[in-house]
Amino acid sequence: MPWDRNQMAARAAEELEDGMYVNLGIGIPTLVANYVGDKDITLQSENGMLGMGPFPVEGEEDPDLINAGKQTITELPRTAYFDSATSFGMIRGGKIAAAILGAMEVAENGDLANWMIPGKLVKGMGGAMDLVAGVGRVVVVMDHQNKHGQSKVLKECTLPLTGAGVVDRIITNLGVLDVVEGGLKIVETAEGVTEDELRAATEATIV
Amino acid sequence: MKKVYGSAQEALDGLLFDGMFIAAGGFGLCGIPELSLEAIKQAGTKDLTFASNNAGVDDFGIGILLQTRQVKKMISSYVGENAEFMRQYLSGELELEFNPQGTLAERMRAGGCGIPGFYTKTGVGTVIAEGKDHKEFDGETYIMERGIVADLAIVKAWKADTTGNAIFRKTARNFNPPAAMCGKVCVMEVEEIVEPGELDGDHIHLPGIYVHRIVQGKHEKRIEQRTTRPAA
Numbered sequence: 441m442p443w444d445r446n447q448m449a450a451r452a453a454e455e456l457e458d459g460m461y462v463n464l465g466i467g468i469p470t471l472v473a474n475y476v477g478d479k480d481i482t483l484q485s486e487n488g489m490l491g492m493g494p495f496p497v498e499g500e501e502d503p504d505l506i507n508a509g510k511q512t513i514t515e516l517p518r519t520a521y522f523d524s525a526t527s528f529g530m531i532r533g534g535k536i537a538a539a540i541l542g543a544m545e546v547a548e549n550g551d552l553a554n555w556m557i558p559g560k561l562v563k564g565m566g567g568a569m570d571l572v573a574g575v576g577r578v579v580v581v582m583d584h585q586n587k588h589g590q591s592k593v594l595k596e597c598t599l600p601l602t603g604a605g606v607v608d609r610i611i612t613n614l615g616v617l618d619v620v621e622g623g624l625k626i627v628e629t630a631e632g633v634t635e636d637e638l639r640a641a642t643e644a645t646i647v
Numbered sequence: 648m649k650k651v652y653g654s655a656q657e658a659l660d661g662l663l664f665d666g667m668f669i670a671a672g673g674f675g676l677c678g679i680p681e682l683s684l685e686a687i688k689q690a691g692t693k694d695l696t697f698a699s700n701n702a703g704v705d706d707f708g709i710g711i712l713l714q715t716r717q718v719k720k721m722i723s724s725y726v727g728e729n730a731e732f733m734r735q736y737l738s739g740e741l742e743l744e745f746n747p748q749g750t751l752a753e754r755m756r757a758g759g760c761g762i763p764g765f766y767t768k769t770g771v772g773t774v775i776a777e778g779k780d781h782k783e784f785d786g787e788t789y790i791m792e793r794g795i796v797a798d799l800a801i802v803k804a805w806k807a808d809t810t811g812n813a814i815f816r817k818t819a820r821n822f823n824p825p826a827a828m829c830g831k832v833c834v835m836e837v838e839e840i841v842e843p844g845e846l847d848g849d850h851i852h853l854p855g856i857y858v859h860r861i862v863q864g865k866h867e868k869r870i871e872q873r874t875t876r877p878a879a
Binding site: 485486487488489494495496497498500501502503504505506507509510511512513515521522523524525527528529531532551561562563564565566567568569570573574600601602603604605 | 674675676677678700723724725726727728733745747748749750751752753755756767768769770771772773774775805815816817818819820821822823824825852868869870871872873874875876877878879
């Protein structure tokens with residue numbers, strides 16, 4: 441059985457080590473916070489906060505306290521606030537250990553596309569280009585194939601890039617792949633998924 | 648030197664002209680200069696270029712100036728929450744320059760600090776890098792981005808003293824300090840104005856040197872995505 445959204449998030453949480461400062465993207469990456477367990481992880485929200493807490497209970501929402509997805513959130517005892525230039529200073533400066541992000545396409549050379557589809561409504565890249573260019577390690581979490589059954593793990597991205605050669609590890613519903621010299625290396629497969637099945641579902645070169 | 652004005656309309660008097668370039672603070676609808684935006688709408692100033700991370704929603708934030716067709720161009724990182732914006736953009740009425748969020752923030756900060764350009768890895772190998780100066784430093788490729796200097800900055804803080812020393816609250820700080828820094832003139836709206844000495848000088852987020860006109864007012868502070876967890 442391939443992993444479901446929560447199993448992918450749980451697997452991604454294994455990437456995080458005690459003491460890390462981490463930025464989580466929108467979608468499945470947001471779920472990663474539910475699986476960090478006892479590890480001491482500090483979440484960054486790029487609109488200007490370290491130490492992001494959970495969503496508030498009803499009645500406790502504060503319009504001055506939101507995450508990068510504009511959702512109401514809460515603070516923690518360790519929380520620090522700062523302006524956007526400082527926030528992206530710590531991102532660009534490599535102080536954030538890892539970003540876990542969703543993607544539309546990833547290529548075998550680490551190219552990442554996750555911000556626009558030509559001809560469709562373009563909303564903007566937000567902070568994604570800064571994150572993938574700046575953080576220590578970029579982990580992509582996404583479904584292995586699109587809804588038409590085509591591989592999203594490609595030899596070359598077809599969509600406009602968010603970053604060139606920026607991805608370190610890909611976690612999909614079928615398994616885990618690392619970007620290495622010459623292509624992708626299988627790290628593990630989801631329980632019940634064989635290496636042959638993973639290869640068959642992947643357009644990219646597997647070395 | 649008098650910095651405190653009675654209303655946003657008074658604070659903006661003499662500063663607005665058609666075709667001007669305005670830097671605005673705020674992230675989504677959080678920490679936006681809502682009083683100044685309303686006053687600019689009332690003033691009817693046209694052909695505005697805004698450097699602002701977002702464009703508000705249809706009936707709040709910069710969205711109210713899109714409804715009145717006062718905006719010519721947006722420099723933003725994300726504009727996904729605004730149907731009128733999309734309509735004007737797709738019909739060619741509105742220009743849009745996408746900047747990566749951190750690049751936009753740094754362009755404002757740099758402009759305010761007298762830095763006309765800087766190099767960043769952000770956007771290398773993407774459409775953002777097209778036509779920009781590329782340079783190698785220590786074996787890595789960077790692109791040059793320009794600092795921004797705006798005709799006017801409009802920002803929102805929580806508290807300020809009468810000299811403009813300002814404190815922001817939680818994530819409402821966001822783009823407000825860099826936007827304030829890059830304005831030739833900065834109009835700051837606050838929830839409360841206090842006397843000098845009432846704010847601890849060690850706790851000031853933005854020194855008053857960047858702030859030229861201050862106005863106190865009542866803010867709606869609309870929430871864009873109200874999200875809660877179940878009570879335990």
